[in-house]
Amino acid sequence: MKFGKSTKLGAAMLMSLGLILTGCGTADKPASQPAPKGNDQQASAPAPAPAPAPVKLPKVNIMVGGLEKIIYLPAKLTESLGYFKEEGLEVELTSQASGVNAEQALIAGEVQGVVGFYDHTIDMQAKGKFLQEVVQLATNPGAKLMVTNKAKDQYKTLADLKGKNIGITSSGASSHFLVNYLVTKGGNSTKDFVPLAVGAGGTLVAAMEQGKVDIAWATQPTTALLEQRGIATTFVDMESQEGSKQTLGGTYPAPSLYMDADYVKKNPEVVQRLANAFVKTLRYMSTHKAEEIAEKLPKEYYAGDKDLYVKSLQASLAMFTTDGKMPAGGPEKVLEVLNISTPQLKDAKIDLSKTFTNEFVDKVKK
Numbered sequence: 001m002k003f004g005k006s007t008k009l010g011a012a013m014l015m016s017l018g019l020i021l022t023g024c025g026t027a028d029k030p031a032s033q034p035a036p037k038g039n040d041q042q043a044s045a046p047a048p049a050p051a052p053a054p055v056k057l058p059k060v061n062i063m064v065g066g067l068e069k070i071i072y073l074p075a076k077l078t079e080s081l082g083y084f085k086e087e088g089l090e091v092e093l094t095s096q097a098s099g100v101n102a103e104q105a106l107i108a109g110e111v112q113g114v115v116g117f118y119d120h121t122i123d124m125q126a127k128g129k130f131l132q133e134v135v136q137l138a139t140n141p142g143a144k145l146m147v148t149n150k151a152k153d154q155y156k157t158l159a160d161l162k163g164k165n166i167g168i169t170s171s172g173a174s175s176h177f178l179v180n181y182l183v184t185k186g187g188n189s190t191k192d193f194v195p196l197a198v199g200a201g202g203t204l205v206a207a208m209e210q211g212k213v214d215i216a217w218a219t220q221p222t223t224a225l226l227e228q229r230g231i232a233t234t235f236v237d238m239e240s241q242e243g244s245k246q247t248l249g250g251t252y253p254a255p256s257l258y259m260d261a262d263y264v265k266k267n268p269e270v271v272q273r274l275a276n277a278f279v280k281t282l283r284y285m286s287t288h289k290a291e292e293i294a295e296k297l298p299k300e301y302y303a304g305d306k307d308l309y310v311k312s313l314q315a316s317l318a319m320f321t322t323d324g325k326m327p328a329g330g331p332e333k334v335l336e337v338l339n340i341s342t343p344q345l346k347d348a349k350i351d352l353s354k355t356f357t358n359e360f361v362d363k364v365k366k
Contacts, residue, residue, distance in 0.1 A: 057270055059090045062113040062257070063106070065099035065169075066200055068301050070220040070316045071142035071255045073293075075115045078281040080296045086280075087273035097199050098170035106131065112263055113274070117141070117174035118256045118326075119334050121355040126348035130261040133356035134271055135278045135324040137255040140244035141178060142319050143219045145236035146226055151214035155235055158186025167198040167207055167216025174254065175217040180341035182236060182247075190341065208232055221303065221312035228308060241318055248337060253330035261354065268360075275360035279324045286322045290314040324361035331356060 064075045075093055078084060084091040096102045099116035106114045107129055114120075121131040145166075147155050154160060161183045168175040180190045198207040201222055207213050208231055215235060218226060223239070226232040237243030244252060257278060264271050285293060290313040294306065302309040321327075331352040338345050 057088060057090070057273070058267070059092065060113060060270060060274065061092050061094065061111040062115060063094050063096050063102040063111045064115040065096055065102050065117075065173075067093060067095035069200065070313055071138065071319075072115050073297070073313070073316075074137050074255075074278060074281045074285070074320070075257075076298070076301075077285070077293065077296055078277050081281060081284060083277035083280045084274075087277045089270070089273050089277065091274075098173045100170055100172040100174075100176075103131075106258075106260060109260075113257055113259045115255065115257055117254045118258065118331075118356065119174050119177055119254070119338060121258050122331075122335055122338055122350055122352070123177070123342065123345070125350055125355060126345050130354060131258050132261040132264050132354065133256045133258040133326065134264060134360050135257040135275050136253050136321055136326045136330075136356070136361075137257065137278070137282070137324070138319040139251050139253055139321060139327050139330070140241060140248075140319050141174070141219075141238045141252060141254040142316055143175070143178070143217055143238045144223050144234050145179070145182065145215060145238075146208075146218045146223060146232040147215045147235040148208050148232045149230060152233055152235070155215065158182055158236075159188065161186050161215070162188045162192045164215060165194045165196050165213050167204060167213040168195045169200055169217065170197045171195065177338060177341050178238070179217055181337050184340050190343075205229075205231065220316050221301075221309050224308055224312040224315070225303070225305075228305075239316065239319070248333065250333040251327050251330050252333055252337065253327055256356075264357070272360050272363060275324060276364050279361055279364040282320060282322055282324055285317065285320055290317060324364070325358050326356045 062075065064072050066072055067076050079091065079093060094111070096105070099114070099120065102111070102114040102116050103120045103124065105111045107124070115137070118133050118136065121133055124131050166179050168179055170176070176195055179195060183190060183193050196207070196213055198204045198213060198216060200219065204216055204218055204222055205226065208216060208226065220239070223234070236247055238247050257274065259271065290310045294302070294310050294313055335350060335352060
């Protein structure tokens with residue numbers, strides 16, 4: 001079959017158009033890539049599922065037997081330094097004038113922890129309540145028995161406490177336990193003096209100025225204030241390490257964080273984080289000057305005299321632990337003192353191993 005010239009020209013034009021369209025189609029398609037290898041394959045893997053949201057820990061209410069007292073300073077300082085928040089804890093601190101009131105609030109379930117004296121854990125076990133120290137803040141009471149300058153010549157030895165009105169924070173408080181001990185050590189009995197609840201701070205100062213008591217239990221910064229104003233002077237020293245050991249016959253662990261034993265058992269993560277926070281604070285205190293520590297605290301703690309507060313704090317720093325651990329022999333010494341000052345404890349079968357634990361402070365990162 002023969003084609004005309006016009007037929008051949010039309011065929012040629014169709015072939016050219018086909019090549020042009022084929023070329024355009026190829027240009028629109030991306031060039032093929034080699035299959036991914038090695039790390040390229042890992043990069044293209046599906047993203048892992050998001051981590052579950054952290055479990056919100058329960059709020060912790062801690063009652064302190066006097067937030068402004070230097071013996072309990074680690075509680076407020078831990079909050080001020082932000083260590084509770086660093087541990088993911090919501091902690092509310094409340095203040096109570098006496099440790100025994102804080103203890104009762106703990107037993108009633110109103111709070112989850114108390115910053116107070118360790119001896120309450122022993123006293124309450126004798127009454128069938130199990131409390132447990134989880135962080136030991138200090139290794140002595142940090143207190144003095146102060147006598148007014150007007151009456152100091154009447155007090156030569158502990159035997160002279162017989163028949164006197166002696167100021168304590170409140171009945172059943174640790175100050176009461178230890179004044180009982182001092183009276184008994186002087187050869188008298190706990191019935192041979194009158195304990196008067198005068199509180200602490202301003203109420204104590206007023207009681208001495210007004211002549212309600214000539215001798216009273218006091219802690220810093222009140223002791224320094226009494227001395228500065230010429231109101232009173234030291235009769236018995238349980239503030240310095242040396243004085244405390246001489247008076248009490250050994251190491252007497254006092255300020256601590258203690259909690260209900262059942263709460264500790266059921267909430268180990270919360271307790272561990274509390275231990276982490278408090279031990280961080282104790283380490284901070286051991287590596288900073290009194291002036292630096294004071295700057296982290298509320299100005300009202302100075303009671304209008306920052307220099308006196310710093311001086312009081314400096315005098316107290318040696319009493320604090322650096323690791324939150326219960327010192328060896330400490331519980332035994334406290335029980336020995338309580339057996340003398342609190343006769344009803346003699347018949348109680350106290351299991352000291354249940355009154356404290358180093359489990360949590362031992363796990364705090366170095």
